[in-house]
Amino acid sequence: MNEQEPKNKIGMKVYYDLQSGNVIVITPESAGIVAETTWEQDFKLYQALADKVPDSVGMIQLEHGAYMLDRAEGGMVARVDLATLEPLFEYPPKGGEEPQPPEVSFTSQISELAAENQSLREENNANQLALMELHMMLLNLMPDAG
Known part of the structure; x- marks a missing residue:
């Protein structure tokens, strides 16, 4: 599917500093007849990105609805773990x-605990x-008591 073709659901994109992992911009997720923006479009759309050198910025695309539990708890993506490229959350x-x-994220912690629980079972x-x-x-070694 072409990036410009309309989709039903688009997850948020997390743009972050490649040196620190600190979040620069999070694009909102959207649903309906929407077209996903390109890297170049986002750098024009968001001032915080426009001020950056593109080679110093990384981006992870999350699935639509990802980390709903974390966001329901007030969690916000604050950084990206540079080793795993997983979002790191701050909670109030x-x-x-x-x-x-x-x-x-709580979501990742729950997944890890579920896997550990399955292994223990x-x-x-x-x-x-x-x-x-x-x-x-x-029982086979014991003499019959009869």
Whole structure:
């Protein structure tokens, strides 16, 4: 599909500084009959980008609706992890909390925990099978009490 062709859903684009990972501009996501803008168009549209040397800027395109949980919690993309190219979020402090540095999204944390949980379940099942086999072996070694 050509970038200029209308699409139904376009995710936000995160433009960031290639040296620091700090966010420069986040383009809004949109839905309906919309045309995705090009890199060049965005550099003309957004003053914060127009002021930058294009070779010093990186961009990640997120899926439409990505990180909805994080955004619902007030999270905002503050930086991009330069090693993984994952967005790092800042969340508003709750109560008397100190503001926290940007961190991996709740969405990513949930995915990691779900994978870890699945791995632990598989390990637990393997351990249960091994215990049952050991139990059967011990029963076969015991003399009949009859």
